[in-house]
Amino acid sequence: MTDIGQLDDTDIDLAIDEGEADERRAMELASRLRMVAAEDPDLAQDLVEGLIVALDQAMGGTIRQHLDGPALGVADRVLRAPEQGR
Structure with a gap:
């Protein structure tokens, strides 16, 4: 019998x-x-903040409508920050 080890979804x-x-x-x-x-x-915080800004721009300024709780x-x-021009 061959032991094939553990598999993951990849x-x-x-x-x-x-x-x-x-x-x-x-997820990745x-x-x-x-x-x-x-x-x-x-x-990591800088990356997340940049992602929020980019998503908001891509979504025509509506990212807040898709968030709640701490994420909102x-x-x-982030979107009110002076360096973002808002």
């Missing part, structure tokens, strides 16, 4: 729809942000 080649692919990419991004935060919390508070703070 070891299995399954057809997935676009929504599942987008969700996997989002979140994982990478957590790794950065563990090494350099200030850099962070977006409000």
Whole structure:
């Protein structure tokens, strides 16, 4: 009997729809942000703030409508920052 070890989802080649692919990419991004935060919390915060600004611009200034709780508070703070021209 052969011991094949542990498999993760990258070891299995399954057809997935676009929504599942987008969700996997989002999870990978979140994982990478957590790794950065563990090494350099200030850099991670800068990256998140930049992402909020970029998403708000891409969404025509409506990012706040898609957030709630602490995420909405962070977006409000970031998008009101003087250096963002708001």
